[in-house]
Amino acid sequence: MTDITLPCIPLKQHGRSFFLLNMPAELVARISYAAIRGKDNEQGAVQRVLNSRRISKIKDFALSGGNFPNSIVMNWVEEGGLTYDALSNTISFAPKPQLAQLIDGQHRVAGLAEAMEAAEELKALDLPVAIYSNLTTQECADIFLAINTEQKPVHRSLVFDLYAIADEQMIDPAAARARDIALELSEGGAPYHGMIKFPGEAPRKGGVALSTVVTSIKPLIEKNGAFDQVALSTLENQSRVIINFFGALQNIYGELWFERQNAFMFAAGFSGALEFLSSRLLPYCVTKKSFRTEIIVDALSMTAEDLILQKEVSGKSGSEAQSYIFSRLDEVFDKGDVADEYDF
Structure with missing residues (x-):
């Protein structure tokens, strides 16, 4: 040869x-x-x-x-x-x-x-x-x-941020859309204005990393995900639901919303909230045929005594803290009149 x-x-x-x-x-x-x-x-x-x-x-x-x-x-x-x-x-x-x-x-x-x-x-x-x-x-x-x-891989926040400029063949479409929603959540007047940590920013305590935001939103918006199953398929509608949900929580918290004692200003609070949105609030709003902020506020019958504070999850692991946030939201969730008799 x-x-x-x-x-x-x-x-x-x-x-x-x-x-x-x-x-x-x-x-x-x-x-x-x-x-x-x-x-x-x-x-x-x-x-x-x-x-x-x-x-x-x-x-x-x-x-x-x-x-x-x-x-x-x-x-x-x-x-x-x-x-x-x-x-x-x-x-x-x-x-x-x-x-x-x-x-x-x-x-x-x-x-x-x-x-x-x-x-x-x-x-x-x-x-x-x-x-x-x-x-x-x-x-x-x-x-x-x-x-x-x-030779460790780069931080996922940087990966998701680069989706904005990468070639289409390199992009995970659901993650790219989740990043777009993250940008809307962080705009002026939005519930997480200045509280989503993008690559290149100086380290700080509090706030939610872009990687957490994207990985939490992605299951909701990917094909056959929770939003797709209830015909919420456009970026505008998907972002509106998420912004309205966090906007409702912001209305309930008032001046405390952007304070470091607010559990939703940390990763576990953000992830736990979206888990609650997916499994509890989404079906509720579908039955009401409305995702308006006031509908969500009414469903979350939270008072000043019910506010979830970061000190409650301090010392818990990430998964434990996320489950705790979900449970606390579930406790104050007023499902309204739900039929308990079904015709089979």
Whole structure:
């Protein structure tokens, strides 16, 4: 089999040498494989069993024109099969299956392999590749852990904020809409004006992170979510319901609404309130055929003695605090006259 020669950059980090190079996706898929920990009895077996759902998502991402800028990391295991020429800074090898284990990128390679079957042009897609040679299992584990634990993903608030400028193919539509509602909630005169923490702002006590707002709103507005099931499908109607709900709470709290003692100015209060909106208040308002603020105020028969304060949830875990907020709202919820006899 004819050797392939590719330009490369030799590097060394902490005593380990490796090569960086550009390799077409078809070649990457042809020469690499995943050695599964606990299944394959060989040095360098650190990978997990492939996840078919993740592979399918990567396939769709590749077919939609997605980019793959992160390096595929390999451990070359073919003894004597890789030749480096220091004068030309090239490596040469005869391409065949199972020349190199995949230390990082096995799902990307598998997803691209499936995508190439549907779109042949992807075979020529340039991929950055890092190639180590003859690493031990411990060395492979060190590299795998460095990539998957030390190089932590960015904060979700930044991810959601970037949806405003990212290409459409990269965006989670429900999360992007939830971010739009978050912006409306934080506008002047809105119930959370100045209280939603966007990326780049100075840290402060109190207020709700954008990530919390988006992850709390998203289940309500995604396809087949709570709003969709009652025909609240437009951004305008969805945002109006949420703003009216928090506006009703703001009316009840009055001057205390923006104070730090108000539990709704913190993450658990916000999340617990939206859980209550989804499971209790939404069906109630549907039966009333109204989401007006005054209807919600009437349903929440809260007095000054009923206000939920942050000191009540202090010391509780996030999930405990959220459940407590839900329970306290449920206690003051006046469902009105509900039929207790049904015709079956």
